[in-house]
Amino acid sequence: QKVENSVTPATPVPPLSERTGTQGAAAPRTYTPVTDARLQKPEARNWLMYRGTYDGHGFSPLDQVNAGNVRELVPVWSFSTGVTEGHQSPPIVNDGVMFVTTPQAQVIALDAKTGEMLWRYKRQLPEDLTQLHPTNRGVALYGDKVYVATTDCYLVALDAKTGKEVWAKKVEDYQKGHYMTLAPLIARGKVMVGGSGGEYGVRGFIAGYDVNTGEQAWKTFTIPGPGEPGHDTWKNGWETGGGSIWLTGQYDPQLNLAYWGTGNAAPWMGDARPGDNLHTSSVLAINPDDGKIRGHHQYHWNDSWDWDEVSAPLLINLDRNGRSIPTLVHAGRDGYLWTLERRQDGIRFISGVPFVNQDVFAKLDPETGRPTYNEARKPRLDNKVEFCPSLWGGKDWPPEAYNPQTKLLYIPANENLCGALTGHRMDYVPGQLFLGAGLEDIGMSLKPGATHIGELQAWDLTTMKKVWSHPFPNSQLWGPVLTTGGGLVFMGGTNDRMFRAFDAKSGQQLWQTKLNSGVTAVPSTFEVDGTQYIAVQSGWGVDAQRMQDSLVAIDPVRFKSDVPQGGVVWVFALRQRAGQ
């Protein structure tokens, strides 16, 4: 099916639902161009990229809203997106202009102070497109353009002032199971994206495009082909081995390396594809200039649990034995908190400790971090195998945050959940699910006596100890975390539709408010005309919803919440500043 990409301002205008186009394009207004220098050192008042800064901390130094006054936080404006399913993108803000995305990769530009809509870009999607993960995680900004990665696997550049499409480049073929959900990463003139499709047996990749022209500069497969280092970790199946990329990478400007996490191996049963299967469930160091892989670390080999390790590690400089070490810190879907050293010449293992109940790893090699498995807990063909944590892991995609003032890492974890998979042989058919395990056989169970599932954890990375945690007795936790210079941690993610603030030092809950829908989106904060705002989208869906269905099947009384859907952008400020 042909996709109509041009914007035709013809009259009468067909309903937007029937075409690709831009609605309500506001008269051109001032817009501050985004430069490399600004991306490397964003002003405190702005939130210019997915996690705010290249190091992925999810931290803002703004402190007008703080632990002493957060109880005075009230909604200033809200905006209904008119879309259901999983709203996950952060409100990205550049000098008073806010950009959010919705499922189906709509892009909405709003006046960040007043909530007035400036424009909305909507893409007509092919009718035969199925969406296993109906979501989109946000835009990237550069120059006077806004970039979005679409569900039908195009990279689209829009004019930031008008929302008009400047170019759209086909990244991959959606009919072969490729789709995109991540926010692009921009560094040194390249806009980088990866593709989803680990459950369809794609061969994962990252591709870099020229920010101005949209020409593809390079494409790097996460799974090495014949002759490339690591290819010998596959006996068969490398062409359909997964290792997709569906979360934004982090970037170290000093080393000029971007760090990307990679997804599960495909199909799910490891004994269907013997070998370590590089680079699935790994982190890759990639040079944005040429796309070359300069280092890798595989968290767990021969993945058999559907444990994507796509969350890109946070870049944190840690004091260890009186020495400052540049590290990568990653709370894994495999339930381990990993610390690695980032170097010009590669990635070195430092430590790995479980942050949830994990019964799969018997031990880690102290030098390399390579786990030895408890074989009874490794799913395989023609068997039902139980393991903890469940296939959704100790933490799925919602990003953790690091506060350089408290020096604590905040992890939105799921504890006490186990799962089971029943493996079977299957043939690869392009564009069809390639799991090798029946979706109906995904068993979920609660550890006997479990007092809670969701758990916001705070870790001291110097001692590698959990210093506080906040449990959620009746809910899972799918809440991306924001932390601020006001000594606060903001997070939603529970099935009671709450959005909450915690004291970053003590973990004490200081504020909460019930929204229209559950919150699985990345929160952000920004300042306009001297007022600090906290912003987040509500809009429950995707796997938070699927986990909810599984929990209700386990215990309909305890987990009875029916979480309504529907996307809304919420913006909060202190009561005394709300009218300004």
Ligand SMILES: O=C(O)c1cc(C(=O)O)c2c(n1)C(=O)C(=O)c1cc(C(=O)O)[nH]c1-2
């Ligand atoms: O392997 C993949 O390509 C892929 C893609 C995505 C996605 O694009 O959102 C998810 C997953 N896997 C996945 O395993 C998973 O648990 C998941 C949860 C969600 C979500 O939005 O809640 N997406 C995805």
Ligand SMILES: [Ca+2]
């Ligand atoms: Ca996956």
